[in-house]
Amino acid sequence: MKEIPSLFSLCVKTITWNLMHGFGQLQDLFELPSIFLDELLTVLPPLALQNIHELLDRSIGSTTKEASIVNRINIRRKRGRYNELNTAWEALYKKRWPGSTKKKQQSSCTMAYHGMKSHESTAPVIDWQQLYWERHLQDCLDAVTEQALLPAFDGNIAKLEIPDNIMSLIGHVGIGACSCSSLSYHCIKFGCYARYVRLHNVICHEEIFDLLRTSKLEALVFRRILSGNKVDEVCKLIKQNSLTLVSIELVYCRLSPSDVDMICSSVYSKEIHNHGIQYFSIKSSIIIGSNSSSIPNGLSFFLSSGRSLRSVCFADTHMGLKSTEAIIETLIQSSSLVNLELSGNELEGLLSKIGRRYTSLSPVPESNTYFQSLVELNLRGSNLHNNDMVGLQHMLVSMPKLLRLELSDNPIGDEGIRTLIPFFVKAFKETSQVSEIWLENCDISGAGVSELLQSLKKCQLKTLSFAENDLGSSVAAPLANFLGSSRIRNLNIEGIGLGSFGFQELERKMLEETALAHLNISKNRGGIEAAHFIYHIISKAPDIVSINAGSNLLPPESLSIIEDALRKSNGKLEQVDLTGNTSLCSPNTKSVISQFQFRGNPIIRLPSFCPSSSAYDDDP
Template sequence: MPEVPTLFSLCIKEIAMTVLDGYENTQDILELPSDLLDCIVMSLPPLALQNIHELSVDGCGKSGTASNGINDGRKRGRYGDFNTAWKLLFKKRWPENIKKIQPINCVATQYVSGMCSLVNQSVDWQQLYWEKHLQSCLDDAAEIALLPAFDGCIGELRISDSIVNAIGHSGNIAGDCLKLSYHCNKFGLYARCLKLQNVLCVAEICELLRGSKLQVLVFRRIISSTQVNGLCMLLNQHWETLVSLEFIYCQLPLNTMNQICNSICKEGSRIHGIQHLCVRSSTIFDCKSSSMPPGLLSFLSSGRSLVSLHFCETKMQPKFATIIFDTLLQSSSGIVTLEISDSNIAGWLSKVDRKSTDFSSLLGSDLSLTSLSVLSLRGNNLHKEDAEDLNHILVHMPNLRSLDLSDNPITDDGIRNLIPYFIRALEKAHPLSDIKIENCNLSGMGVAELLRNLPTLKEPLKTLSLADNDLGSFVAAPLAKFLGNSGVRVLNIEEVGLGPLGFQELEKEMPNKMALFDINISKNRGGIRAAYFIAKVILQVPDLVSINAGGNIMPAESVEIIYDALKQSKGKLERLDLTGNTQLCQSSYIAMLLEFHCHGKPIVAISSLPTAETPYDDDP
């Protein structure tokens, strides 16, 4: 039986329809008693709330968003009510995105540090709602424009009924409300960050987004000259506000890259305001060319605001990696994050004469990247010789805090070459805090030598990741000692081949005091010894929040061991991942293990009970 609507819900529906129909005395709604108006505001659909919100701003004699110029207490409270209403609407429509929201004026910070503090920052939920809505419209329109049969104006593309209904349109919808142009014209002024498919990058998009103040643009699959021209027109239109550009699956040859870089520069100069440039899974370096795109070089050397630079899977050659470093050094760049990953730059330094003037800025000079804090060179096919050469380059990065050399076959010899750097980097005033050397063809002997040579740290090490190296049980004792000396907060030793003997040794040698916050010991085939180690860690490390122990082939009796530890624990554990240990489901303690909760959520994650075998079906 359908739910009977309340009188209040019927009134709200009527008010919403009246507002959407352009009721000339809508101002009267704002004069209602505050408690009644609050209830109405919290119950209106998005488009009706938008009309009321715009009216309240106009009533204050101001333009722009409702947060501007509201001085008296009642109006400040009214703005807070509107903002709360927009947040509820956002959460209702996109519940999965509510935790990802960052304040727009924090865009620079979140790219640098990976997260953004919300302290003393307000989030404009109205702006975020309509920005997200417009993105949905653009994505919906792109699906139609991608069809081979489409040959028309993108502004005329029809938006699906589900999107239009979501903002409160119902019944007989005017034809214009179904067009992309309507949504761009009405809500474009709220757009700050947009992702555009290649089919939308045409000259018409500039007119549709003319009212936007775009700060972040992400382009996907730009391949044709028409798309490049549309992209460049959009960049030129918004060069004053743009701070971040990202290109994914694009083909950007030399001339195209020059055209793009010229489009974002201030007219009559090479200066630009871009803070973040990211190129992923795209071709921008021509293997047949011996020189970098001059536009890109100019972009790097004149980027006074440049904070982060990412080149991931771009088919970069060794010579281009060298030129990028050299250009950044010579320009005294203020860059904070640099990523060159998933390319083949083996021998990128050995091919260069260190005495050449061309390379003097890197070696044997006082120039340095003093602001560089994060360097990622993962997946570049670097070998032990490259590690030795890198030892000479890293000294020009005095404030480096994070170094990622994962997925490079540098072997034990390469790590030995880097030990002198690690010692210096950990003893300096602002020490290295994140070290990632995953899947580097390291052995337990090589890592043990590294750990034994590292000094007692002045500041705790934030992250050490040794995952996907065949270290064996040999590394357990030196690792246990290092845990006590380093104060490391996040340790990743996933799939390093510890085995039962390694876990037993870790448990035996584990120091009484550790600062661990997060530990990943998954895929180490530890069996029952892994369970004993987990229990000891739970009891001895009070600040531990997360343990990933999946895939350790733990037998059913492990559950009782872990249960007893959780029962005695007075720590802060929020997450214990035991997935992939299928035998645990056979324990009678399994239900009790799942009773432990933190912040209303189960602490333990475990694989579901195995289902009955499905009958064999030989039908092809």
């Protein structure tokens, strides 16, 4: 029997239809009882809720009854709390994008996209309406990009149709073609909410900056710009937003030096010789030939004239040593630079050359401290060897604010580690703030890591990763000692070859409590001993939040050991990742998962597929 609709649902359906088709009258709507109106706002689709906003905006300044309604609706915002409408937008955002519920500050999209942390004690009120339509518009741009890549595309960007599945998500369900489904409609209606936009080269037409003319863009990402007329469109869009733009990112691009000059020159306003760009990033792109001995003049001037430049990234850009050296020399005395990434480039020998200059200036006067504001240095995958660590050591001494050092995927070996140890020892005894060290896949042995752990025992280090180094079980005892004597919070020892004996030693030698919050012990072939260690670490780490024990050849009986550990935990544990352990997949696992939850989400993550009935071969 068909369910009879309630009176409330019928009223909502009628009001929604009126709002969606432009027949809503604000006075009629807000003459509804307050309790009805509050509930109505929680069930309206996005497009209907947006039309209420537009009706309210048009009524501001009026002396009619609507004016008092506007004040009543916004009174909570004036007091610094979320109002009814903002709460409704928050619910709609989280419903549509459940995997992206982390709150972003209203005016700091670049901070979120570049991983920069806010140190303010009080965050501003989040405008969920702005976040919703910004994300929606990006979904529309991504959808039409797929259409523009098809051979049948005729070059008219504005008339490209938004797919029905996206239209239905905002509450628009129509039959046949409709002007509301064109890209131009969405850009004109929602473009004013966009602060961050990501554009593929196929939609970098002259039309696009006309469609986004109402946007006040703070961050622009361009993908696959391959010289020619596309560069002109990129420059026009940057110039159009030069007063608000703080972030530019180029990904998978191939640009000539003159193209780079044009892009860098487009950030300047008339008669102003410095710019407001804070985040500049070029990734997986070719902008300077590997044989070039310099960088384009426009790029050099851009880097040196950025009074607010906080983050610079040249990742996997195929630059030669001379070009990279020129970039470092340009940035070296920057007083605002916080983040520098040169990962994925060929830097062998460069740090030694630059480091010798630091040696000649030692002791470095405080006024001449280079990279004095640098917080993060990322040199991942730059083919650095142990000889390069001598130069790096001299450079690190001149970085008093450095927090994060990323050296993963460089074959520095034990000798490279031993070269850096004196810096770590001296730094932690003095004023260094280094709290994160990343040394993954660096050809380090157990002996080298043992020496490093001994030097870091009494430091204030929060994060350490030496994953994917073949260390073996010999590192277990010094690691256990380090865990008990340091204040380490995040430790990644994935794939270091501990084996069952290494886990056994860790459990036996680890007698004191540890401050660990996040631990990754995956891919260590620990077997049942890995499960026993999980039990042990949960009892020794009262602040533990997550454990990754994936792909450890855990046998079926491991699950009961981990269950016992979770029953005795203090309730802070949010996740135990056991994926990749196919032996744990059984018909009973669902009941095990449902027993342990954190804020409604399962704590235990198990393999999503069942293994075949054939025996598992442990050989690599």
